[in-house]
Amino acid sequence: MITYKHLFTNPIGKFAPDGGFTSIFRTIGFIGDSLSSGEHESLTNGERGYHDYYEYSWGQYIGRKCGLTAYNFSRGGLTCMSFLNDYVPNVNDPFVEEKKCQAYVIALGVNDMSHIDGYKDGFGSMKDVDLNDESSNKESYVGYYVRIIQKLRKLEPKCRIFVMVPPKEHPETKEKKEKRVMIQKFLNELPKYFEFLYVLDLRKYAPTYSRKFGKKYFLGGHMSAAGYKFTGDMVATYIDYYIRKFPQDFAQVGFIGRGIHNENAKW
16 A cells, blocks of 8 residues: 655655646646756857757656646746746746646746846835735835736636745855745745645755756756756655645645636635
8 A cells, every 4th residue: 555654744755656646737837947947058169058948847747747738937047027027928928818727836036046136125025015916016026926926816816826945055155045045934934825825845855956966967057857857756746745735725626717616615
């Protein structure tokens, strides 16, 4: 008999071979930067090139593993601010009816930390957020990040949202650690404000992205095909963990987007 006790101590302690219950979703949108886009880093005659190969993104690995439709709402270099201001209509625009999803994974933040000085209101806090009108959010990292969530919920009110904390690195400068811990604390605060939102805390549970890890799974400053596959396995397993832990939260996934539900179950 298969047991899953390990999943309740470390959600990704052992990968679910087929993605587990993540396959109950038929559509998942993946919002992120180069690391969500299957970006490969080339080096020819000393010149680096950066190439978004979406078929190698961890979101598409999840799509193939779980037999669901995966949308890449991502591209190299994105921050929360540029995601909202510079997405390409009909290419990686998530806020259109024909591409709305039952669930979303938001994996933004890595680029934001090196561009935080470009935010008018800095890193910010939940005090920057107007929960009734996202257009009134302040121009901070937190304000922009939460605006993405609010816009997704306007499009599909019952969508399930998973927010990803960037993993721990080694070596990690004091400044980078402080910023990433700030992200971790902020994201772990979000379930207090939004129902059906879950935190994929890779900083807490994923392997440390050390030089040894990099030799296996990185190609330059970005992941290799194997690295993106590894990430897809982690994320699918983590989502499976939440479905197993909170089955009532996911009992009506089949009704998301259909305009009907079962009034006797959690909705």
